[in-house]
Amino acid sequence: MKPDRRQFIQNAAGGLGALSIGSWLDTATKQSLLGEIRNTLLANPGPEDEDFWALIRQAYTVSPQIINLNNGGVSPQPAVVQDAMVRFYHQANEGPSYYMWQVLDQGREPLRRRLAELAGCDPEEVAMNRNASEALETAIYGIDLDKGDEVVLSKQDYPNMINAWKQREQREGIVLKWVNHQLPTEDSDLLVKGYTDLFTSRTRVVHITHIINWNGQVLPARAIADQARKKNILVVIDGAHSFAHLDYSVPDLGGDYFGTSLHKWLSAPFGSGFLWVKKERIAETWPLFASQEPRSEDIRKFEALGTRSFPIEHAVGEAIDFQLLIGNRRKQKRLWYLKNYWTSQVQDLPGVSIGTPVSSDWSGAIALLQIEGKEPSEISQALWKDHKIHTVAIVWENIKGVRITPHVYTSLRDLDLLVKAIRQIAST
Numbered sequence: 001m002k003p004d005r006r007q008f009i010q011n012a013a014g015g016l017g018a019l020s021i022g023s024w025l026d027t028a029t030k031q032s033l034l035g036e037i038r039n040t041l042l043a044n045p046g047p048e049d050e051d052f053w054a055l056i057r058q059a060y061t062v063s064p065q066i067i068n069l070n071n072g073g074v075s076p077q078p079a080v081v082q083d084a085m086v087r088f089y090h091q092a093n094e095g096p097s098y099y100m101w102q103v104l105d106q107g108r109e110p111l112r113r114r115l116a117e118l119a120g121c122d123p124e125e126v127a128m129n130r131n132a133s134e135a136l137e138t139a140i141y142g143i144d145l146d147k148g149d150e151v152v153l154s155k156q157d158y159p160n161m162i163n164a165w166k167q168r169e170q171r172e173g174i175v176l177k178w179v180n181h182q183l184p185t186e187d188s189d190l191l192v193k194g195y196t197d198l199f200t201s202r203t204r205v206v207h208i209t210h211i212i213n214w215n216g217q218v219l220p221a222r223a224i225a226d227q228a229r230k231k232n233i234l235v236v237i238d239g240a241h242s243f244a245h246l247d248y249s250v251p252d253l254g255g256d257y258f259g260t261s262l263h264k265w266l267s268a269p270f271g272s273g274f275l276w277v278k279k280e281r282i283a284e285t286w287p288l289f290a291s292q293e294p295r296s297e298d299i300r301k302f303e304a305l306g307t308r309s310f311p312i313e314h315a316v317g318e319a320i321d322f323q324l325l326i327g328n329r330r331k332q333k334r335l336w337y338l339k340n341y342w343t344s345q346v347q348d349l350p351g352v353s354i355g356t357p358v359s360s361d362w363s364g365a366i367a368l369l370q371i372e373g374k375e376p377s378e379i380s381q382a383l384w385k386d387h388k389i390h391t392v393a394i395v396w397e398n399i400k401g402v403r404i405t406p407h408v409y410t411s412l413r414d415l416d417l418l419v420k421a422i423r424q425i426a427s428t
């Protein structure tokens with residue numbers, strides 16, 4: 001979805017309509033904050049418009065005690081999303097089987113449509129679930145494979161997904177072929193070749209992580225998928241870090257399956273996600289939790305979870321409103337701007353390097369800080385102990401460093417403090 005300004009304002013207004021049942025309007029403060037955000041939007045704010053982003057920050061409940069730069073792990077939610085979840089929770093408790101199964105459940109189909117709109121796909125291709133692991137493991141375990149069939153994946157993929165494929169290897173004798181990326185790189189051909197060199201006549205599936213979580217590298221998912229398609233290889237895309245972070249529509253990535261969490265970049269409640277399955281693949285894919293008709297063409301067969309958290313699921317709608325209020329493209333630009341803001345100030349310091357591509361085609365908010373002679377844990381501990389900056393040390397395969405991830409609520413002041421801290425740590 002690439003809204004121009006007019007479209008964007010319409011979307012924001014649509015969001016307001018949906019919000020009128022609740023949370024934004026329940027206090028004068030929230031109402032005036034929303035009004036201010038809307039007013040500021042009239043000037044079409046860009047990534048450097050601090051007045052606008054300061055208002056967005058106010059919409060979150062940011063801790064004044066710490067600087068949270070591990071938004072790559074999980075994202076906080078704006079107050080409206082938190083409020084919605086609590087509201088639905090209280091409502092559910094007034095009579096769980098009535099409110100959950102008869103009232104809130106009615107909201108699932110409208111929510112599916114809204115999520116599909118955000119993802120740029122058909123609602124009949126969207127199954128709502130709890131996170132990227134569940135979504136992707138549904139795909140991984142749902143594809144029929146015979147002993148000896150090959151799957152191409154990378155050593156830099158996410159551990160849960162690697163483990164799922166390895167379990168199939170152990171249990172069923174499929175064969176895993178591993179790409180070992182040398183990151184960072186902005187060489188598309190090299191990245192694509194890493195996968196295509198491993199394609200053989202036995203290759204059935206390629207597994208692609210759209211944004212590598214360890215260092216924020218964007219992979220050319222579409223280009224890899226295009227090559228896979230020529231050989232009838234199924235494409236599974238892990239979009240845990242790219243959804244609501246980069247501006248794209250899910251079918252445009254060229255995959256057959258796509259899974260993401262919504263508690264990362266969409267700022268939806270913890271424990272929300274979705275699986276997208278291309279229409280023509282639904283019938284042939286087995287659900288992870290058995291359904292009455294496992295070979296059905298109905299995407300809902302992937303939602304047979306049993307009792308789930310309706311409050312979490314339904315508050316996703318508020319997170320979608322908030323995303324639309326900012327706009328996908330505007331958000332992507334700001335996230336990259338924040339990353340570039342701090343990396344550009346430290347990358348030339350002696351001993352400091354950034355293990356993430358520079359350009360906005362190949363990166364978003366996530367970047368990996370490396371300081372010669374210092375272990376990642378040493379750096380992240382120093383950032384925490386002396387500056388109360390929360391980050392995460394990364395040591396995975398050939399990737400080592402401290403992952404630093406701002407979000408839309410991160411202020412430049414926070415990043416100035418980060419830069420000062422890095423200067424200090426690098427000089428000792």
Ligand SMILES: Cc1ncc(COP(=O)(O)O)c(C=O)c1O
Pocket residue numbers: 072073131132133134157158160209211212213238240241261
């Ligand atoms: C690339 C990638 N895939 C999948 C996941 C799994 O996400 P979740 O724990 O929400 O299932 C993560 C989590 O960080 C991730 O970074």
